[in-house]
Amino acid sequence: MAFLPITKEEMLARGWDAPDFVLVTGDAYVDHPTFGTAIISRLLEHYGYHVAILSQPDWKTDRDFQRFGKPKLAFLVNAGNIDSMVAHYTVARNRRKTDAYSPGNRPGLRPDRAVTVYSQKCKTLYPDVPVIIGGLEASLRRFAHYDYWADKVHPSVLVDSGADLISYGMGEKQAIEIAKRLLDGEPVASITDVRGTCYLVPTRDYRPGPAVECPSYEQVCADKRAYALSCRKQQDEQDAVRGKRVIQRHGNQILVQNPPMPPLTQKELDEVYELPYERTYHPCYEKVGGVPAIQEVEFSITHNRGCFGACNFCSIAFHQGRAVTTRSEESVLREAKLLTQNPHFKGYIHDVGGPTANFRHPSCKKQEKAGLCPGKKCLAPKACPALQVDHREYLDLLRKVRALPGVKKVFIRSGIRFDYLMEDPDDTFFRELVQHHVSGQLKVAPEHCTARVLDCMGKPHIETYLAFQKRFFKLTKEVGKEQYLVPYLMSSHPGSTLKDAVELALFIKKNHLHPEQVQDFYPTPGTISTCMFYTGLDPYTMKEVYVPRTSKEKAMQRALMQYFIPKNKPLVLEALKLAGRTDLIGRGENCLVWGPAPEAPQRKKTDAKRGKYPSKNKPEHRRGKRR
Missing domain, CATH: 3.40.50.280 (Cobalamin-binding domain)
Known part of the structure; x- marks a missing residue:
């Protein structure tokens, strides 16, 4: 074709x-x-x-x-x-x-x-x-x-x-x-x-009906609390089962959002992914070196859509939705066989994943009829008691893909929800993940280490990640491999103070991490975290949230995550002093960076005369003389 x-x-x-x-x-x-x-x-x-x-x-x-x-x-x-x-x-x-x-x-x-x-x-x-x-x-x-x-x-x-x-x-x-x-x-x-x-419809032509009305454009421009309320309403109605029509006035017009379209059924999803794609860029680009974006996906397979993880800084929940839908096993296998016929295929399938690789089922039975719970997380700060965790179908799919003729290895690169994995009492999938599907490094996303920041992110607390990390290295040792975790960590997210950034630096040091790239929080449209960044409010509690705003503070938080890089030393020193953590400056085992001792308070010239301090002409204060 x-x-x-x-x-x-x-x-x-x-x-x-x-x-x-x-x-x-x-x-x-x-x-x-x-x-x-x-x-x-x-x-x-x-x-x-x-x-x-x-x-x-x-x-x-x-x-x-x-x-x-x-x-x-x-x-x-x-x-x-x-x-x-x-x-x-x-x-x-x-x-x-x-x-x-x-x-x-x-x-x-x-x-x-x-x-x-x-x-x-x-x-x-x-x-x-x-x-x-x-x-x-x-x-x-x-x-x-x-x-x-x-x-x-x-x-x-x-x-x-x-x-x-x-x-x-x-x-x-x-x-x-x-x-x-x-x-x-x-x-x-x-x-x-x-x-x-x-x-859009002119206000005079709008026919009132059942709808959730957000504060108007003019209101959200003038009032940050109104903006936060608007954000919450929009997020809560992003559900194909229970979502209602949403309206927002813009001057003499009204924006009308109809309820979300139901996600594709498995049969429909199969049909979409089996259309006759050329599976590469148009040949007109060959003379300039092609399109680099194809490199990550050319030998990857998407098996699911949606993500009930719904991190606050991620746009997937507001775009794809939280309801997880999947392709059939047969459809994925047909695509895998198609990849093996590509003349550039070297035997390695780079990914069988999606927004979250290890989701193959809805989060719970209730959501299929009632929709996903508004204002709640399925996995954070702790897993919901109704969460159904089952990796058997995904594991069976991976086994069949890696058994295909011509396939040497099947990797998972699109991201594992470690918190979901840790809820599975059966560690068969975890063991096979470590044994067969890690290309030396497994990327996971704890994002931060302090509970306050993780709550703002909509992520589980760090204890879950630490338990996952311990289990990962134990299984890696048991299967006789040398493999590593690459944790994604984020600086300057709403909620993160300079003291939180210091705690993150200590976490990095304690776990012997050396992040080569650092991800600053990026406020993109449509996310809860962006709402926090702009308003300084959590839209679900309406409580104030600390937001690092200045370029200087962002630079310091970023430098702390790479405290071991020499050029970052001045910023790290400044950050530690501002955070009141000068105990981390020096050559001690727990110190982040070596530097000069904290400066002593300035003494007034009159103090010596009043007898509060020893006179400067006494021996212990002469130039060059040490105590």
Whole structure:
């Protein structure tokens, strides 16, 4: 099966006079099922629609947007696999020098806030053509949201972009339903009842009905408590079983979010992942070195979606949802066999995972009928008593994949929830994980070590990780291997004071860790942690949360995590003094860094005359004389 057309010549060669849809994306065109553009375009093709791909168009001119002419049904717009601002800027707001989703790793091939820029261009050139926006950037910006890069609250991306609809979440079912209704001649303005979509309606035309109303855009701009309340309501209704319609006023318009679309069934998920993908980047990029993002996923398999772990700093719960759905064993095995036929395959499957690799079941039986509990975590701070833990199905799947002819090793790289694993009374999976599925290092994410910060993160307390670590090394020794844990740790998350950062540094030292890269908390739209960062409030308790805001404090927290690097010494010394931990300066076993002794208090000149201190001309105070 050929790639979908990316030029007018390729479109005409297929016998089309015009496409039904032009899919505009901020990424290079990679026809692989880990790319949303590939999934939506192949799914529409499967249902008989003609889709052309407009990849990384030049937004400074009209030419690229006119390449295929006027689409018959709509423009579909996304920024790419990640938010365009995250693709462009570090957490320090410095411009990135590379872009793994662009040909040759070249930066700057998409605009800032790509969804808005692309949509405005489409509407300007073809004002009567519907524009439907989706993907991560649109999905997480569907309500009024704090924008870290502008340091202010922005309205819904639907307001700024001028688009007609947002398809939030994974989007497959929405795409098919919207396409059918457009094909039937229904105007886009009347498509207001599709689950998993958002639309704007003039206040005068809004028909009241059952809905959860968030504080308005104007209110959340003016009042941080209103913003926190809005965040909580949006998060609580992100459930396909019990979620209600949510509205938010924006001036003389009302943003309406329909309830989430139910996740794909196993059969539907199988069908999506078995569409005829080329499974690589378009050959037009070969001359510049290809698209680096394919390297991590080319020999990886996605077996699940959703994550009931729902860490506060992660966008998965607000985008994919907390309900876990999985592909069938047969479907995964068919994909694994397909990988073995790739001429570049060397016998190593890099991952059989997803948002969380070891989730194969819903978190509990109740959630299938009642939905997931609002405002509660399945795993934090402790595992819910109703949690059902079972690794048998996932273990059976891994055994069958690694038994396939041509497969030498099957690794798990997308992340293991160690807290979920520790709840399993049967250690068979743990043992086989250590014996067969670790490529020397296993990445896990304790994130921090102090209870206060972990509670703000929505993570289990550190005792769970320490028990996991102990068990991991015990099993590693038993199977006769030399393997290591690579813990992901985060600095400057809301709740983390300088004293907490010192405790994290001590944890790193005690556990003999040497993190080469340090992850600063990055406030991205749509997460609970970003709400904490902006408001200084926990949206679920409305209690104040300490937030490290200055670049200096962030630098000190980051330096403490790498206290062993010589260039960090001045910052570490300063941080330890500010935290009141000068006991950690010196050559003692527990010290973090060597440095000068803490400075003595300044003495006033009059003190000696008053007899409070020995006179400076006594022998013990002469220059060069030591006591």
